Amino acid sequence: MEEGIHQIIGQFLRFGQLILVPVCGLIFIAGIVLFFYAFKNPIRKRKAYLFSIFGGIGFLFFTYIPVVLFYFVFQKPKTPKEGQGIATIVDGFAPVNFHIYDFMIQLAEPFILFLFYVGVFFWLLSAKNPQIKRMGMGLVVGSPVLWLLVQHAMDIYKFFV
Structure with missing residues (x-):
């Protein structure tokens, strides 16, 4: 029951x-x-x-x-058995993590390109609205930076770990 x-x-x-x-x-x-x-x-x-x-x-x-x-x-x-802990669990999932990371890159790159084009659209079509112009500039400048972070995220992670 x-x-x-x-x-x-x-x-x-x-x-x-x-x-x-x-x-x-x-x-x-x-x-x-x-x-x-x-x-x-x-x-x-x-x-x-x-x-x-x-x-x-x-x-x-x-x-x-x-x-x-x-x-x-x-x-x-x-309770973990002898010799088991969080390190062994994380190491066991290491091959799966790279496939998930590659999948996330495949999703992120078109989205970052879309954000870049939206930024250009906002920047060029905001005639007298400085807030929208700044937002467009931020997207145009921030998209390549975000793309570099996505490309080198694994290297940054391995540097700190």
Whole structure:
């Protein structure tokens, strides 16, 4: 009986994560994007602030609370055996990490190019609006810097580790 209840609660938490983690992540990203268009409008700034704060908190909450509940309420945390620890787990996932990194680069490069073109569009079409002109300049200048960071992220990581 108790095992069935644990399965139902586990499925409910899994279903909640499948829905609420992406929704809260999108709300967080929408809040960040709204900051770009808020300028001096206090209503838009407040909306962007609330979206970014509560979206980020919701994302982290719905990501980690089920894990904490599962390990500390439903079953006791497992102690590592002799010779096992976080280092062996991380080393075991090393081949998978490079595939994920390559996939992320394949997604990031077209997005950075799109941001560059959006920056050129804003910069050239903002005739007398200095805020939009500055935003376009920032995108045009920031896109190559972001591209260099994406290209050398693994080297930067290996330098510090």
